[in-house]
Amino acid sequence: MQMTPITRRRFIKTVAIGTTALASAGLLTGCSRARFNHGVASGDPLSDRVVIWTRITPYQAFNGQHKILWLVATDAQCQQVVGSGMATTDASRDYTIKLDVTGLHPGQTYYYCFYSQNHRSPVGRMRTLPVGPVSEFNMAVVSCSNYPAGYFHVYGEIAARDDLHAVLHLGDYIYEYGADGYASEDATALDRVSQPATELLTLSDYRTRYAQYRSDPQLQAAHGRHSFICVWDDHEVTNDTWREGAENHNPGEGDFFARRAQALQAYYEWIPVREPEDGDRLSIYRQFSIGELLDLYMLDTRLIGRDQQLNYANYFTSSGGFDAAAFQADLTNPERTLLGLEQRQWLQQRMAQSQATWQVLGQQVLMGRMNLPAPVATQQISFSDYQQLAYLAQTNPGALSPEQLAILQAPFIPYNLDAWDGYFVEREIVLETALSLDKNLVVLAGDTHNAWANNLQTVQGVDVGVELATSSVSSPGLEAFFPAEDPDALSAGVTQIIEPLHYANLQHRGYLVARFSATECRGEYRFVNTVKSETYQLLEDYAKDIKVLPGAGNRIILDA
Ligand SMILES: [Fe+2]
Known part of the structure; x- marks a missing residue:
């Protein structure tokens, strides 16, 4: 619909019309x-439209249709109304309402709310994207919010910020495990036990889980304050999902594609993401243009094209040796894909057409090369023991035993084959695309539960761009896998040993603000001290700012 400014009198009339509509629909009765209870949300802002969302909670079981009045206004009291209308919802979409409000002006802040009878929703704030020259654009970047693992203080911090133009959620918005599953050790003590208690398999299961997450006041506050741009990772369906299956799906759990369809239905019901134009809910990849400043490409690396993850365990021969040749052949197979050909070509074409200063990929898994010594990656030796051997090799090499020497001479291998490291050729294609087009490439990533900053290099070592990867909202990071290691030493050691890696925080939950201007991109990493208690602090000592310059300097990350 087209928005026209309307007066307060007309606003009252509009509300009255809405109430009349409710009455005439026979819905002004107690049962409706x-x-x-789940707040409001907005998402997928463009220069002229934003998706707005809410869900109603009927007082009693009522299976009929609910009519809801929605308003968009220019003031926080939702009185200077510039658009309104009626919407309906019912059990078939879990009583959620999602509308694409069009006819808005670029680069503007708006407010929105919903009425059901005399109940008004909280008022949400949202922002359209700017056009033309843009002086700055700031995006908070988050991923991996695990309800039973801890409090959502990271969302609370984001809600409190006034300098954000949008929030990017890179997936793992929910986790699919049952109440005794991953990262739930403290759930009872925190009063955050997963609902339903079982692993998510059906539409009803996924809906119940979204409803629980969205009951969280800090998450509601973040949604109410900022427009989100979301994409799923694996846990919105199930762990380590790929094109035709997942690590956490077995035949006893039914058909994988049926489960995926139910998961996606609940996702589209609950997440303020625009419905794909072609009606295919898998087609979540999409572009956001922030004037002449940057083009953001939100990608799917899970469901559309991804080939199954390689697994080192499959390359050990009957004699116990590792068949490196077979592994290398599979890893470097030119057909191997993470995006799928269609999505990849779409990305290449859009990047070629873009005139914007920055090309930004919003996606799930780490793109930077994260190769560790094989004995460390396969956990045959601890990282600190390996470092001691390396130190010995420098200071007193004659003291090394043949076994120790063999450890130090072992090749470096990718530690996470679920990330771009396991999709070697396609990563080169994406990097070569940016290189040949001479674009300023910034890749945003989530998934690992830790914070990283990488220089992205081709296999020949040519710098192409940078990767800024956000920590998790609450999911445990690498510190949980290496409890014996000092996390500060681990972060420093990993940064030293992985050449393109510039920065890592391997112990704290947090978020990232990616700030863009015509002259620089700045990554601001922020962390909280705990997600295990209701009171918490921002960790000033661990705040980290890094800077990327466009043009000739965009290959280098500087500490800001
Ligand atoms: Fe995660």
């Missing part, structure tokens, strides 16, 4: 009274 509803509250807004």
